[in-house]
Amino acid sequence: METIKVDIAIVGGGGAGLRAAIAAAEADASQTIALISKVYPMRSHTVAAEGGSAAVTQAHDNLDHHFHDTVAGGDWLCEQDVVEYFVAHAREEMVQLEHWGCPWSRKDNGHVNVRAFGGMKIERTWFAADKTGFHILHTLFQTSMKYPSIRRFDEHFCCDLIVENGRCHGAVVIEVATGKFTFIQARAVIIATGGAGRVFRENTNGGIVTGDGMALAYRHGVPLRDMEFVQYHPTCMPGTGLLFTEACRGEGGFLLNRDGYRYLQDYGLGPPDPSPRNKAMELGPRDRLSQAFWHEKQKGKTIDGPHGQVVHLDLRHLGEKKLHERLPQICELAEEFLGVDPAHAPIPVCPAVHYTMGGIMANGETASPLAGLYSAGECSSVGLHGANRLGSNSLAELCVFGKVAGSEASKFARSVTSHHSGTLEKQAEDVKQQALGIITRSGGTERMAILRTEMAQSMEDGCGIYRTGTAMQATCDKIDELRERYRNLNIDDRSSTWNTEWLLAIELGYQLDVAQSMVYSAINRKESRGSHQRLDGYEQRDDVNYLRHTLAHYNGDAAPRIDYMGVRITKSRPGIRAYGAAGEKAEQERKNREAASD
């Protein structure tokens, strides 16, 4: 097997990976960087982000507001020093993207425009129509071509990390087109492999979003943190899960039940003003909106559709002109996939899995507990999102922490000596044999699609919008069973050229490990917080016992070992998480208290 030596290896070419690569290249042009991605970088799922990216921009906004929105939005499970760093650096990153050519939507005076987003007190979401992620990704990808020190390994699939003596030394990759293995030996490794939404049945994610990097770090002893927190987005396409961005509501869209009634006012999110009011009604946070859908469904107030129960996202009152200017992709999706013209009819929507708040444990500098291993983007748990992410915070996160990861990895790579590679190469050879084992062994009887479907259904049943101990236990048992059956997989394809069945099988292995970490983390959290809501006697938030992060530790064939770590609180004590008029009242009280104690 060929060994290629580089200073920094980045696994993942989405927004976070590309931003990290550019930061590393700018930190030290003499270092060599390998940018590894299982698809061409511009196909990464960042491409699908629609709505926008948050950064304090307007004169009447400030960093404190963004901080409080994020921390309260995360139900106080955020690392507050990390949030402070994030809000302070988001704007500079958005401006940086602007300088690199991102076609941000503009005001008449030529300045960048911002829009309202759920859970954000003041409009601060930068947007490029409703294709923000697409434009950020292409801008970063094309800009990365400027830097000769970035060597891309496009369509290379990472099948393991190489770890020795408590330090990460690189990754083993498979060239998809040929099946050729390469050991990329690196002094520092950044994982930027994105989320894991595909472990659930109905989701907004692309086929590639399978939690690979999370599983790899986890298997090498790095804990996965807060994996029970999985975000359901309230407005998705029934049947496919494709997303209708929150910007639909930011621009003024309504959510209606079967009676044409704006039902969110019944869930503490009112009053129902006719035009968008920040942090109220349709601009409440996602967890609350998805929960309200669930209750409406229980009450029989939702609408029957061919793919189950739906409510209506009504954009008609925005008018054709605004819809085509601000939400062109939404119009295209509704028209082509559903045959609905949003200017003339409401769009049927339902919640679907969207985002994994948890991920690879990382400190504020993106370093994991394993020396030489960093992570950034959706795969990483740097501590920004807590128990519920606010929409438009993650695109900004990719840039802010992608950059940190790039410069930290560069610094680390400079500080360590290169390892002579004999023992590492032996390990890499073992990795290869193990990966090949999947296609060379015979006699398997389990069909991959069946295992995948059973996993995704079980995760939806046990780890949905509302959870109970009984249902979660059933999912724990199911995932344990599926991990067992996985060993008996049957693969039709035995070739080395573009063998996607083989790679899907490796991905399924990653998914099962990640799914297991999620459900075991969930069943052990005996409270309700953010996106983790229980119905079995743990309906309240319990700060005494659970104001702490869950850590899931890999435990081989057995279930993960779960323990906890504290949450860093700097300036916001846990308070009541309220929205709409109640939220405004709570905030006023908080201010009064702070003023009194100053």
Place this chain on the structure above:
Amino acid sequence: MTDIEKTIEIEVMRYHPEQDASPVFKTYRIPYASDQSVLQGLQYIKDYIDGTLSFRWSCRMAICGSCGVMINNQPKLSCKTFLRDYYPGKIRVEALQHLPIERDLVIDATDFINKLESIKPYIVPREARSLEQGEYLQTPEQLARYEQFSSCINCMLCYAACPQYGLKPEFTGPGVLALLHRYNADSRDGARADRMQIVNAEEGVWGCTLVGYCSEVCPKQVDPAAAVNRNKVNSTLDYFLRFLMPGGGESG
């Protein structure tokens, strides 16, 4: 008959370089539903009939640009082409025309990527600006001059549509020329002269014979033909200006 009992036939091009001398076709019968895409049809085949079928896909929502194939002889994104548009007829799916095939429906995209890299697809600032100075000002009108061309998802459908590219693969081709124009037309950029040298070469815009089929098949209304045309006009202008102005045609 309800949708549940209906089926549809998909004929898929299969090619495996390790065992086939040339592509062959295989027909599969799959369940029909009016809201199913051709991509979902291919996924059904892979999941339940033949795991060895290879094709690219990811987003399922016509934005990642992975899933371009020929469907009944037309270049299309399989994720936003629906079975209902062909039912009860047969669907024939092939790899994108004009591009080398790696296996089954997977084409080799290297040429496109190399061409993209060759045109400096990034802003070379017309004037320097620090981050502290904030964003460059750009009015909605200035944005509108290039926005459409920045919407290219690199799906390469236009390459499969372009007769010139089929004959002469050196031709830069519609998608990359649209992206070149995207940067040239951006008020923040100052590298137009450099890029026009690429365009002025024989393989640049001059390869185009104005068929216009590229714009017809583009799933994102990028209208690459318009970009090629504008570059032709600019290219001619540059050619003359070069003799008149020191530094060559910085017009525009």
